[in-house]
Amino acid sequence: MLEISEEDVIELLTKLEKNRTILGYHTVIDWEKTQRELVTALIEVKVTPQRGLGFDKIAERIYQYPEVNSVFLMSGGFDLTVIIQGKTMKEVAMFVSQKLAPLEGVLSCSTHFVLKKYKQEGFVFGPEEKDQRAAIWL
Numbered sequence: 477m478l479e480i481s482e483e484d485v486i487e488l489l490t491k492l493e494k495n496r497t498i499l500g501y502h503t504v505i506d507w508e509k510t511q512r513e514l515v516t517a518l519i520e521v522k523v524t525p526q527r528g529l530g531f532d533k534i535a536e537r538i539y540q541y542p543e544v545n546s547v548f549l550m551s552g553g554f555d556l557t558v559i560i561q562g563k564t565m566k567e568v569a570m571f572v573s574q575k576l577a578p579l580e581g582v583l584s585c586s587t588h589f590v591l592k593k594y595k596q597e598g599f600v601f602g603p604e605e606k607d608q609r610a611a612i613w614l
Contacts, residue, residue, distance in 0.1 A: 504599045516545075516561050516590040517568045519576065520554040522583040531555060534581045543571050554586070565589060 478485065492498040507514045523534050531549050538558055539547045546559040558576065562568040568587065577585050593601045 504597045506593075506601050508601070513563060514561050515563065515565050515568055516559065516593075517572075518588045518590065519558040519560065519572060520550075520586040520588070521556040521558055521576070522585075523555045524581045524583060525555075526581065534579065537579060538576065541571070541575060543568075543575075 489498065521538075523531065525531050526533050535547050535549065535556060538544060538556065541560075543560045543562060544558060545561055546557070548557040549555065550557050560568060560571060562571065568589070572585050572587055576582065595601065
């Protein structure tokens with residue numbers, strides 16, 4: 477299908493992993509189908525950029541926390557989007573109030589809890605697709 481050898485594919489992947497073009501591989505799990513409860517929150521953060529460093533230094537401090545899944549620099553009404561996961565809403569609230577909000581340079585935080593996931597990383601959540609073909613009896 478690709479018209480290149482398996483060895484060439486492996487060599488290319490190794491090169492892309494080594495130069496950090498490919499940063500890693502992961503699974504996308506539908507936590508609703510497991511016994512594990514997880515709360516996902518999107519936090520809008522307004523910060524004061526540091527002279528000569530901009531937003532990079534504060535973003536680096538934030539993404540060091542193990543609770544943090546993603547940090548994005550945004551345009552618009554706030555500066556950073558921080559996406560975290562916790563076991564409970566209280567755990568997320570404690571992270572925001574005790575770790576994130578007190579950071580030097582953080583002006584405000586607005587936390588939004590994910591109520592339902594419809595699609596993530598290109599995968600659609602929900603019931604399995606039903607076969608739409610009509611049954612024919614002979």
